[in-house]
Amino acid sequence: MPLYNTLKVQRAKLGINQGELGKLAGVSRQTISSIERGEYNPSITLVLKLTEIFDTSVEEIFRYEEDENE
């Protein structure tokens, strides 16, 4: 499923690394890395946790785009 995200940008704005974001969201650094690389689509609970951490909307972090090949 093509889910694009600006997690890396949001992280940079807040000045935190993947490990620190993982701790805040209650997940591992590897999971944050997988989400950033688009390898893992997070659950709605985790998405909402991330919006709380970055104090922004879901649309600011995640964007769904239809894959042309599908």
Next chain:
Amino acid sequence: MNKKTILKMALLMSLGGVVGAVVSIGLFFMTDGFGDVFSNIGNFIINVSPFLYPTLLITMFFPAVYLYMKGKKKLLESKKLDEDEMDILEKESGKYLDMSIAINGVYMLLNFLLLGATIQKGSDMYFIVLALFLFNCIISSGLEITIVRLIQKEDDRIKGDPTSFKFHKDFVASLDEAEQHKVYKSGYESFQFSRTFTFFMILVSILFKLVLDTGALPVVLTCSIGLAQVISANVYNFRYANK
């Protein structure tokens, strides 16, 4: 089901039939010879059993320890790097640790296989074999516990006491959603594989009963494994479907 799948299934079934027929005919004509061969192999294994345990230790346990040490080194190195490089090194470390766990698991199973094949009531080597088996079991468990402790030391989220019976429950509960997803996915795929393999082993045990007179026990045992798989799968299916 499309035409291609049906054709593929028919081809696989025919191939299985041909292989089964060839093996059956082959074994049927060689039964007497094979009886001696099996008995000679059995006696040989019993006689050299004190040497087989150290051989297993050198060929399986030592490589598992080596892979653990390599994985540990990479894991510790990864902590000093930036995020992109950390990803690569952590994946490499994970591969080494997974391989170490896998080889250690095979080592433990071969240890049991060796015990089953070599232990005999009244044998002079009864206690030697038992002591060697226990020694191999202890060091194998020790390595498994060490690997878990290393993972827990590097990631304090991961819970569970590896010496406890509740370990797997606590371990999975402490994982995050992405890690749990991986565990359940690999668990489902390995279940599907083991189910197919069990059915194959049931057929092999029936074939061996017919041709080599191995008795009904292997058939009963393999069927029991299949039964346990089917029943447990349905119990868990029912439990989660009604949650």
